[in-house]
Amino acid sequence: MSEYYPPTTEIGIVGAVPRERAERLVVLGGGSWGTTFAKVLADAGHDVVMWVRRPESAVEINDAHRNTRYLAGVNLPPTLRATSDLGEAVAGATIVFLSVPAQTARELLETLRPMLAPGTVVVSLMKGVERSTGSRMSQLVHEVAGVEEGLVAVASGPNIALEIAREQPTAIVIASPLEATAVRVARVARNAYLRSFVNLDVIGTEFGGVLKNLIAIAVGIVDGVGYGENTKASVMTRGLAEITDFAVAMGARPETMIGLAGLGDLIATCESPMSRNFTAGRLLGQGYAFQEVVHRMEQTAEGLRSVGPVLALAAERGVSMPISQQIQDVLLGTLDPARLAPHLATSDDHDTPRGE
Numbered sequence: 001m002s003e004y005y006p007p008t009t010e011i012g013i014v015g016a017v018p019r020e021r022a023e024r025l026v027v028l029g030g031g032s033w034g035t036t037f038a039k040v041l042a043d044a045g046h047d048v049v050m051w052v053r054r055p056e057s058a059v060e061i062n063d064a065h066r067n068t069r070y071l072a073g074v075n076l077p078p079t080l081r082a083t084s085d086l087g088e089a090v091a092g093a094t095i096v097f098l099s100v101p102a103q104t105a106r107e108l109l110e111t112l113r114p115m116l117a118p119g120t121v122v123v124s125l126m127k128g129v130e131r132s133t134g135s136r137m138s139q140l141v142h143e144v145a146g147v148e149e150g151l152v153a154v155a156s157g158p159n160i161a162l163e164i165a166r167e168q169p170t171a172i173v174i175a176s177p178l179e180a181t182a183v184r185v186a187r188v189a190r191n192a193y194l195r196s197f198v199n200l201d202v203i204g205t206e207f208g209g210v211l212k213n214l215i216a217i218a219v220g221i222v223d224g225v226g227y228g229e230n231t232k233a234s235v236m237t238r239g240l241a242e243i244t245d246f247a248v249a250m251g252a253r254p255e256t257m258i259g260l261a262g263l264g265d266l267i268a269t270c271e272s273p274m275s276r277n278f279t280a281g282r283l284l285g286q287g288y289a290f291q292e293v294v295h296r297m298e299q300t301a302e303g304l305r306s307v308g309p310v311l312a313l314a315a316e317r318g319v320s321m322p323i324s325q326q327i328q329d330v331l332l333g334t335l336d337p338a339r340l341a342p343h344l345a346t347s348d349d350h351d352t353p354r355g356e
Ligand SMILES: NC(=O)C1=CN([C@@H]2O[C@H](COP(=O)(O)OP(=O)(O)OC[C@H]3O[C@@H](n4cnc5c(N)ncnc54)[C@H](O)[C@@H]3O)[C@@H](O)[C@H]2O)C=CC1
Pocket: 029, 030, 031, 032, 033, 034, 035, 053, 070, 099, 100, 101, 102, 104, 108, 125, 126, 127, 128, 159, 160, 161, 162, 298, 299, 300, 302
């Protein structure tokens, strides 16, 4: 039986929360996902402040109710406010949502630590692991910002930012080791176009988001090479088996990997031309070298930085990840992208995949 379930019957309420139940929330990060998530929360009726690095972004959000660089053509709620002053943004917030590139999270969390009032819930919206340590973002929230584990949550699922910003109906998963925290965040992060589900499997929910990025890069690579739907479906299916093996070895529940945060996000990311990971993969498949791809990407493609640490963790646990290894080889320039799919079933270096 799936462990997914609507947090409460109250989930059916899709109107804005009454003013007396509105919470003071903060979203850290003014990119495409941070801005979209802040809109979700403000549309739900909450009092939301965004922290953005660049003062000019704050001015645009406050005055024009737009964030043109990341969400072109999207009108933001007039109630949504932004500031580039972190202390001002966080003061009085009951829940802090984090949406910066994973490699910058540690530094932000160190700065944030003394600003957090006791009892503040911190939610990671990020889908990367720290390159130097292999840590998941929720681990960093606990270890670096000192937030007790029961007050840490993660959000994941098939959540292409621009589609949600355009208010297209979508589902998201909120996971925390403490059910009360997951339910609380799920109740806050829902509105007429976003429905929240709860899961207690933090490892699976978080790794689902991280790992599907790798498979989206692989699918982008074969697309860029010019291969068709069979190849892409083969990479996605074998990719799901591979990332499930990894996540389960890391402590995830297998069901999570066929839920919204696993299969759901895998489908969305591998099929969307808006996905940055898919786009980065397609550039690699078209023959651009890693550094050129990084140069061309204007937004964060987390998978490019997660491949290395994921492979290191897999090696420690004896998990075979042939597709992820091939992505790494393409990134290093040691594998011709056109050879990625032929290597799918068997290769000189890897055993024949189990099953199928
Ligand atoms: N865009 C999407 O559709 C979704 C993204 N995510 C995840 O959300 C996280 C953030 O991604 P996006 O918002 O999409 O990235 P983005 O590339 O659109 O924006 C990143 C933002 O972080 C800021 N930033 C960069 N370095 C920083 C630093 N040192 N300190 C503070 N801020 C810094 C940038 O100025 C920018 O505002 C990633 O982990 C991503 O995987 C998750 C779900 C959906």
